[in-house]
Structures are given as structure tokens and as C-alpha cells.
Amino acid sequence: MNASGDFSLLIIVPAYNEEGAVGHVVREIRELLPQVAVLVVDDCSSDATADVAREAGARVLSLPTHLGLGGCVQAGYKLAFELGYEYVIRVDGDGQHDPQAVPRILDVLRESGCQMVIGSRYLHGRPEYTSLARGLGIVLFRLVLRPILGKWVYDPTSGFVGVNRQALAVFSRSFPLEYPEIEALVVLQRKAFRFEEVPCKTRPRRAGKSTITAVKSVYFILHVLLGVFVNILKYEGRRR
Amino acid sequence: MDRLLNVMTAFSIGLIALVLVSLRRAHIRVEYSVAWLAAGVTMLILSQAPEFLFRTAEFLGISYPPVALLVMVLFVFLVVFYRFSIRISDLKDANIALAQRVAILEYRLQSSHEVEKAE
Numbered sequence: 001m002n003a004s005g006d007f008s009l010l011i012i013v014p015a016y017n018e019e020g021a022v023g024h025v026v027r028e029i030r031e032l033l034p035q036v037a038v039l040v041v042d043d044c045s046s047d048a049t050a051d052v053a054r055e056a057g058a059r060v061l062s063l064p065t066h067l068g069l070g071g072c073v074q075a076g077y078k079l080a081f082e083l084g085y086e087y088v089i090r091v092d093g094d095g096q097h098d099p100q101a102v103p104r105i106l107d108v109l110r111e112s113g114c115q116m117v118i119g120s121r122y123l124h125g126r127p128e129y130t131s132l133a134r135g136l137g138i139v140l141f142r143l144v145l146r147p148i149l150g151k152w153v154y155d156p157t158s159g160f161v162g163v164n165r166q167a168l169a170v171f172s173r174s175f176p177l178e179y180p181e182i183e184a185l186v187v188l189q190r191k192a193f194r195f196e197e198v199p200c201k202t203r204p205r206r207a208g209k210s211t212i213t214a215v216k217s218v219y220f221i222l223h224v225l226l227g228v229f230v231n232i233l234k235y236e237g238r239r240r
Numbered sequence: 241m242d243r244l245l246n247v248m249t250a251f252s253i254g255l256i257a258l259v260l261v262s263l264r265r266a267h268i269r270v271e272y273s274v275a276w277l278a279a280g281v282t283m284l285i286l287s288q289a290p291e292f293l294f295r296t297a298e299f300l301g302i303s304y305p306p307v308a309l310l311v312m313v314l315f316v317f318l319v320v321f322y323r324f325s326i327r328i329s330d331l332k333d334a335n336i337a338l339a340q341r342v343a344i345l346e347y348r349l350q351s352s353h354e355v356e357k358a359e
Contacts, residue, residue: 059347060347061343061344061347062343062346062347063339063340063343064339064342064343065335065339067336067339067340071336071339071340074336074340075339075340075343075344078340078344079344079347082344177336
């Protein structure tokens with residue numbers, strides 16, 4: 001797999017114990033975009049995630065130890081950067097992201113010149129598959145991020161994200177390891193990069209259960225707020 | 241109070257002995273033993289020099305000297321734990337970078353094998 005030819009896009013699918021969903025995710029992407037390379041980053045799953053992904057037609061980057069979401073996504077970013085890809089779009093391995101939005105994200109990345117495009121579930125109101133608690137958390141993060149980013153971000157926790165090579169270079173070196181989505185926005189802001197949001201739909205998980213609990217949600221909010229604060233302290237320059 | 245100081249003396253000697261034995265058996269690296277040895281020696285000095293303990297208690301505004309001893313022991317261990325937190329963070333970062341590098345190298349090796357086979 002390399003970045004030569006017409007397509008300079010790599011789709012990365014971080015997955016941990018997603019044997020029940022990842023095959024469908026890969027097949028769906030490949031049916032929609034047959035010429036685009038799909039890389040499943042297997043975060044040391046204990047099930048057959050890697051085998052299922054390969055059978056579905058994806059390349060697999062297998063991590064030797066479980067690194068968590070941030071480390072898993074960053075591994076994909078590092079490989080994409082080394083292989084020379086211009087654009088990388090992340091689609092989660094649980095089947096919640098609808099690949100139909102991938103071409104739209106890629107178009108905005110190419111045409112707007114911004115470094116990151118977020119597939120946003122909240123641009124047109126609250127999606128069907130989001131709990132009230134999650135919705136309130138997202139409102140909190142919107143309010144916190146508004147003065148930092150200088151604009152509203154409607155879906156700061158979305159993992160359906162596309163980045164260009166400039167952002168890829170930054171994320172290859174520095175990427176938040178736990179709950180990376182929100183902190184990644186502040187990392188980009190530190191580099192005076194821009195982001196856009198495009199509407200996208202979410203679907204219920206195809207298989208498995210979410211690991212988020214009430215205690216983890218509180219830890220998540222505190223962890224992210226601290227991470228955002230630390231990233232503000234590292235701010236390097238003014239917005240372009 | 242004498243009993244508490246004696247217990248502290250015995251504990252600090254035990255700690256120093258444990259660190260030295262661990263060093264001899266290479267269970268702990270020299271650079272990490274320094275903090276524990278410093279903590280043990282500090283506790284030993286405080287427990288064997290009551291006048292120093294009284295002066296420290298007076299300086300800290302603590303009327304009961306054994307409490308000053310416990311406060312200082314707590315402070316020493318907090319410093320040691322903080323140093324270790326920094327070290328663990330460094331090691332975790334290094335571990336993540338290494339795991340990612342191993343995965344990428346394996347991937348590239350496998351890709352080149354596939355190219356060779358295809359040729």
C-alpha cells in the first residue's frame with residue numbers, strides 16, 4: 001500500500017475487540033470507495049479483529065500491546081505520514097460512522113485548505129443515538145472550547161475526522177493518548193491550524209458494548225478539561 | 241515518644257537495608273535507589289537526633305514533635321513518589337513510541353515480503 005496514483009487518501013479504522021463489526025465496516029468502505037486504501041489499526045485485540053479485517057480486504061497494522069485509542073490512532077497517523085499520504089480519514093471500527101460521509105469530508109479537506117474536517121453529528125440537532133448525559137457533556141465542551149478555538153465546534157467528541165498532511169505531521173509527533181478528540185483540536189489550535197465541520201449521520205454499534213460508565217464519564221470530563229488546560233499552556237502562536 | 245522514635249529508627253534501618261539488598265541483587269537500579277536511601281537516612285537522622293526534631297517542630301509551629309516527624313516523613317515520601325510519577329510517565333511515552341515503531345516496522349517488513357513474492 002502506498003500513496004501513489006490518483007488517491008492520496010488512507011482510511012484508518014482503529015479497532016479493539018471489534019470482530020463483530022470491523023469486517024462489515026471495511027466491506028462497506030471498500031464497496032463505496034474501492035480504490036481507497038483501508039488500514040485497520042488493531043490495538044492488540046484478544047479476539048479475531050485482525051483476521052476479520054484482513055478477510056474483508058483491509059491492511060492491518062497490529063500493535064504489540066494495547067495502547068488505548070490515542071496511541072492506536074497515532075500509530076495509524078505515523079504510518080500514513082511515513083507512506084506519504086496526503087489525507088487520512090478515521091472511521092471507527094464499531095460501525096457507528098457512516099462511510100457515506102467520507103467523500104464529503106475529503107472534498108472539504110481538499111477545497112477548504114483547512115487542516116482538519118470533523119464529521120459532525122450535531123450540526124443539525126441532536127442525533128437519535130446519543131444519550132442526554134452525552135449531549136450535556138458535549139454542550140459543556142462546546143462552551144469551554146469556544147473561546148480557545150475562536151469559533152463554535154458542534155461535535156468536539158466526534159472520532160469521524162479527516163486530516164491533511166500538515167495535521168498528520170503534527171499528530172505523528174504529538175497526539176493525545178486518552179480521549180484524543182477534544183485535545184487534538186487544541187493541539188491544532190496551538191499550531192494555528194483551522195478546522196471545519198460537515199454533517200454526518202451516526203448509527204448504533206453493530207456489535208459489542210460501549211465501555212463508557214458513569215464513573216468513566218466523570219473521569220473523561222476531568223481528564224479532557226485538564227488536557228485542554230495543559231495544551232493552552234503550550235500555545236505557540238497566533239491563529240492564521 | 242521514645243518508643244515512636246525507636247520504631248522509626250528500626251524502620252529506617254530496615255528500609256536502608258532493603259534498598260542495599262535490592263541493589264546487590266540488581267532488583268533496583270542505582271539511580272532509583274538514591275531517593276529511597278535519602279528517605280531512609282533522613283528518617284534515621286530525625287529519629288536519632290531529637291534536638292533537631294524539636295527545633296524542626298518549633299519551626300513548623302507543631303507543639304507535639306512526633307507529629308513533625310510524621311509530617312517530614314510524609315514530605316520526603318511525597319517527593320519520592322512525585323519523582324517516580326515523572327519517571328513512569330517518561331517510560332509510558334517511550335513504551336508507546338516503541339510499540340508503535342515495532343508495529344510499523346512489522347507492517348513494512350510484511351509489505352516488502354508480499355512485494356517480493358509478487359515479483
